[in-house]
Amino acid sequence: MAESGGKEKGRWTTTVIISSSLKNNEVATALENRSHKVRYSDSVESGSIIFSLSGVAFLLMDTKECFMSTEELFLDKIEKFTDIHRNSFLVLSAALHGPEEWKLMFRIQQRFLGSNLRILPVHNVVNAINLMCTIAKTASKPYIDTVCYRMITTKAYIIEQSPVWKTLQKIKLSSDSINPN
Numbered sequence: 001m002a003e004s005g006g007k008e009k010g011r012w013t014t015t016v017i018i019s020s021s022l023k024n025n026e027v028a029t030a031l032e033n034r035s036h037k038v039r040y041s042d043s044v045e046s047g048s049i050i051f052s053l054s055g056v057a058f059l060l061m062d063t064k065e066c067f068m069s070t071e072e073l074f075l076d077k078i079e080k081f082t083d084i085h086r087n088s089f090l091v092l093s094a095a096l097h098g099p100e101e102w103k104l105m106f107r108i109q110q111r112f113l114g115s116n117l118r119i120l121p122v123h124n125v126v127n128a129i130n131l132m133c134t135i136a137k138t139a140s141k142p143y144i145d146t147v148c149y150r151m152i153t154t155k156a157y158i159i160e161q162s163p164v165w166k167t168l169q170k171i172k173l174s175s176d177s178i179n180p181n
Helices: 026-033 063-068 071-084 099-111 125-138 143-161 163-178
Strands: 015-019 037-041 048-051 056-062 088-093 117-122
Touching (some): 026 125, 048 125, 056 125, 063 071, 088 099, 117 125, 125 143, 143 163
Parallel strands (some): 015 037
Antiparallel strands (some): 048 056
16 A cells, blocks of 8 residues: 555655755655655745645755855745744754854754744754654654554553552542542
């Protein structure tokens, strides 16, 4: 079953919308090699990758490109991207994340503090693809339902088994018998 959101030989696959600007990029090739259905679009922000069924979008940027352009230019691009996509990630690529790259990330974080943007520092294409696919997979059905169910089950187990919770219940019970309000 190679349909969107399906599994093929134990692998998760889906349809991915990729900016036409990334048509000859290693990232697009890597996604195709993982059996994802890749669709190119001129109408999405340059450098973006959208996992539509998962509701997540990624903007690929290289730190070298950021350093070569003006701060206003790349921040405007990020802002436009976050305005369009509710669940957005900036995939910031650098072979080495040194002091300058961390300063860049800090400036971006300061600018988008409180927004829906999360920054993913990556070193290479494999790193980027693994992060994007993991995030998209966990945000898609039925995986998100499974994660939510496991969290609810774990919470219930912790509450049932917690000695602190049992003590609080005893205190509450004894205080209820003293004060019926």
